[in-house]
Amino acid sequence: MRGATHARWAACAAAVALAATACGDDGGGDSGGGGDGSGIVSSSWGDPQNPLEPANTNEVQGGKVLDMLFRGLKRYDAKTGKANDMLAEKIETSDSQNFTVTVKSGWKFSNGEAVDAKSFVDAWNYGASLKNNQKNAYFFGYIDGYDKTHPEDGSKQTADTLSGLKVTGPNTFTVKLNQKFSTFPDTLGYAAFSPLPQAFFDDHAAWLNKPVGNGPYTIDSYAKGSVMKMREWVQYPGEDKAQNGGVDLKVYTDNNTAYTDLMAGNLDLVDDVPASQLKNAKSDLGDRYINTPAGIIQTLAFPFYDKAWDKDGMEKVRTGLSRAIDREQITETIFQKTRTPASDWTSPVLGEAGGFKEGLCGDACEYDPDEAKKLIEEGGGLPGGQVKISYNADTGSHKEWVDAVCNSVNNALDNDKACVGNPIGTFADFRNQITQSKMSGPFRAGWQMDYPLIQNFLQPLYYTNASSNDGKWTSAEFDKLVNEANAETDQAKAVDLFQQAEEVLRDDMGAIPLWYQNGSAGYSQRVSNVALNQFSVPVYNEIKVS
């Protein structure tokens, strides 16, 4: 067995040689992360959970890409949140139910295909069809014929296309809704309503590997799970051209590492400052730390399917719990002011005109331990003498704030055991228990808006049997007001009706609003003009590289 010893020495020699050359190369590693070519922004990214299709992307990581890759009929102003016409020449209606859409001519996909009425109608039909498994299919639920292409009970679909959509000319199509919905045009800025080129339908697999859109960027290369290189599309016909040469989206295993890379000068933009670094971010980055409101609200939902939480007098207990939570202190100490105590059920990004009304919750959201205790006693006490707040323990560091909320409640009630956290191992299991109506006490509920409309903060969450009404709260009065608001063509009146509905929700305390969430980001000295929009996604096309 002579050979073995020789082999071992050979291996050692190789190792030494390797270590030596490698040590010599170390200096080169520094330049690797920076810009290759001029004007490229490098940005942190997370691995998208779903395939990148407009109607199938429902989380922020995939949403970032769609925001760069597509332009729809409308686009939300990054500052005001107003839905402005983008590809839409005009959207007309006389009855809030039948709409005629005219698409601007001259727009193209980056593969040369023209964007016309058909690009939209085909894309929407694809998104709504059950057989395509699109997770955002419910966006098309207001369009007539949705129940045929997407039967609620999962039975065989009887149509492949939405009967409410008709192409009436090269650049015009009509939309018939199944109910009055005056703000429908304002929802069309959401990515799910993006147009799709014929190439998408001809070779779906190839398109998924390298999506083609009509936005200011094109995908240069996409190594799944590690990096996507987006480059400026020079022939982009829109006015919001990219101000930089491109964006490299780098997948990070951990946002702490991304932050470290930003500190070391290897990365230009981190759009999710890790919670553990919030304390340092201001001193580390100075003006280059962004902390702006996003359209996200966190609430505590109640299981109204559980008799114990739904009986008479419980509204007092729910209101009492709300008053027992010291929102001010929790947002300051745990979230370092990246969240704002909530005083209504919407978000400040809507603005006054859009339906945000500070203080709508009134006393019910104000911290008052004595009053809280009184209310809970009047209402018959906590069901079973104790509340358990459920949350998923795997992501998002929910444990900290749930424990803080419980502490606050316990202090108010002078009872160490009045409130405890109930961690659930994985997010999937947490959602599982919610959808199967297995919650026995309040549970964390977060809502990230789909589009900046007050309707989006109320209807999907609190309307009877709505898609995200996880607590199954129901109120005929609320439903009636929402319907009226949707039918109202005058926006100010519609907003007023929605706020009346919100007051109904308040008086019954259908869910406790906790706080509005901010988007936080940090960027390097190489780049400027960085901002987050209301979806807490950076406005990539406006970033300038020095």
Next chain:
Amino acid sequence: MGRYVIRRLLQMIPVFFGATLLIFLMVNVMGDPIAGLCGDRQCDPATATQLRKEFGLDKPLWQQYATYMGNVFTGDFGTAFNGQEVTELMASAFPVTIRLTIVAILFEIVIGITLGVVTGLRRGRPVDTGVLLVTLVVISVPTFVTGLLLQLLLGVEWGWISPSVSPEAPFDELIVPGLVLASVSLAYVTRLTRTSIAENRRADYVRTAVAKGLPRRRVITRHLLRNSLIPVVTFIGTDIGALMGGAIVTERIFNIHGVGFQLYQGILRQNTQTVVGFVTVLVLVFLVANLLVDLLYAVLDPRIRYA
């Protein structure tokens, strides 16, 4: 020898099936993965049913397992929720982790064994005490502390290395992560070698070799070291599997898109196909490494024969 290898290979079969079945059961106990796919909102029931059908989640568990194992033998590890083939994920993740493991193992062999020999021959001297102390510190400090500290010092403060590894993950960028990953095992290898050398130094055959007048270098490498390496080789062999699977912490810290990252994502998203697929391959790696270790015994000590 041939019969021994065959017998060992046959033993692998029940281990392989048992391990995969266990993982399959464990991942499935965690609940319905589709529920988590739609974010904080509920998937609409029709789409959820459709997805469940597509991923075969509507069938009873035993049937899912049978179908899965059937597919595995044709090289089909299924599809992850983001539409990527699991084999595609493996093709991108395994080479990176293998490179990282190679770096780590080389550190263990080169530094660990060298230090072990040096201290074993100089028992009780200052060098020995010093190394013992250092290894004690290394063993007692958790990997993520070492990793984050090195990242902060070498990457941010001094700028010697890039704090994160690029997607291509070439060997030179893996040196520091490899050292971090190897650190604890490296300390064990040092201590194992040291004890073994110190023990065998008084053995008859070493005394004979010295008495024959063989040069010191030859006595140490051919006689002393070769016999002392058996426990060390066992340890390093089993460590290969442990390093590959246990790289989650190191890979997260240094942003390495390897097996650990994919496994972590798979568990977080409760993606049965990804988790079971990767673990299956890891089990195979572990089994093969163990077989190789056993075969190496005969190389190191010719007295060991396999019937």
